[in-house]
Amino acid sequence: MMKPTVRPLTAAALCGALTLTAACTADRDAGGPSPGVSDEPSSAAARQKPSILARGVNIGVKYDQPGFNVEDGDTRHHAGFENDLANFLGKEMKFEGMAFNDIPSKDREKVLREGTAELVIATYSITDDRDEEIDFAGPYFQTRQGLLVRDEDRSIDSREKTAGKVVCTVQGSTSDTRDSKPSTRKQLARLLPEAGVHLQEDYSDCVQQLRAGNVDAVWTDQAVLYGFVERHDDVRVVEGLEIGSPQLYGVGIQEGAEEDCRRVAEKLREFITSARWRESFRNHFPKLAAADEQFEQHYKPAVSDVDAYSCSDD
Template sequence: MACGWTADGADEESSLTGTVYIGGKNDQPGFNLHSGHTDRGFEPDLATYLGKRIGFTPKWHDVVSAKREQELLDKASALVIATYSITPLRDELVDFVGPYFVTKQGFLVREDYEGIKSEKDVAGKVICTVEGSTSAIAALPDGTTPHEESDYSTCVRKLQQGDVDAVFTDEALLYGYVEQQKNSGTPLKVVADVSFGNINRYGIGLPEGRRGDCEKLREALRHYLSEEWASDVKAQLPALVAAYPGDWENHFRPDEEDVDTYSSCKD
């Protein structure tokens, strides 16, 4: 496993120089999809912007949801940018800068499936989600059969094969699969207005105590939200934009004040 940074001294010794190893997902269309030796998506766009502004070159390193905290605790990566929701429990182990995306949770189903139209319809269904995710611990109705996998691509494949009734995770993430599969033999859709669990706020994870790096990232992220966030969402998540015509920024864009509220390094 590649080592993201080795400095164990004072915070002034920044880890955000030269090549910076970033733990990310490699199978999440719209957010980060590794193909042809290249990482494409909203999160690589974000990392490229941060690197140019701060002065480092991102190098991606695959990490699954359940291993994100350990990735930082082991210093295998200097940062984790992996649709990584900021939660109090995670914040006890690692630090966060963000959010850079805000989303409710929802259900992905086959386009011709009408079995879930309201919250009560989820009862009795087989719902796939990912171990170590916030969706895996959300309270679903009694009678729901949860099915956990290590990644969402496997959930989507099982959905298209008819092995599960729906995939449950962040709505923003689901629209990436809608776009990816729109011309496949089994197109998909997000169920409108059906949600459980908390609002999720994606943050940049970093090891605890790197206050200087935290402040650099926070300042760069503030600029990103006003300068390039909207254009990157339009480019990488067109199905999400189409689902909320004229109103998508209100649903998914964090306020600049949110970055101050939820980042571990507060003014």
């Protein structure tokens, strides 16, 4: 069930978004993205529908994704890298208002297909399978996949050491072996060949199961896992263990809104080439930024990636 939080784009909200200038699922080998066509007009341009972003915009997000978007249950205040990005898009594209809706990973395509959300900004990896149903602008973030374990557990230091272990991931994510297509399942079986997979609705549930000792590891994108490290001091990301190629996070948008998609892509180019990207990362992943002096090289995509993967007309 989607839980809407209506947020008019007030002057105060815009000012908060702008303070950042002062100064967070298969990899590409497992059904990942192929470059789209971003610069040449599509043959479907003549059928372009009116802008879906002309009025208030419904945005699908994740409320409990540390580092990317977290909602305070008492104040209803949102904070996170993707919250900063949403506010930036709202200000720059002059949305009349925004309604944030909490959605599970498995429903991201559904809300776009059904029109209950115009955009999805929710650690949404660009893949060919998803691009068949919806469109993407981006990426605005990149990360490898990895494993989160209890801090005292040293039994897992490689993919092979997951044999016989129970690994938790989320339904509908790029790590979900059950809902993935056969080719993707085959690739994921190769990545963690002997591990048992336990599915939960969201990553907070997985981390809770890990901390309680009910599973041995949580498997997803490293940036998402580092977000939970910022929150809990009894878990850690397995160092030196990177699974697959980078995951590229894009803004999901309804299929057929090509002009809106290109407008969003243009604003993403501005976001990642300005100080906003760097300051937002530092604000919401402070431990990771302090530990990794090259965090921009590791987590910020190139502008050429935005050109290549945005608004495919396939």
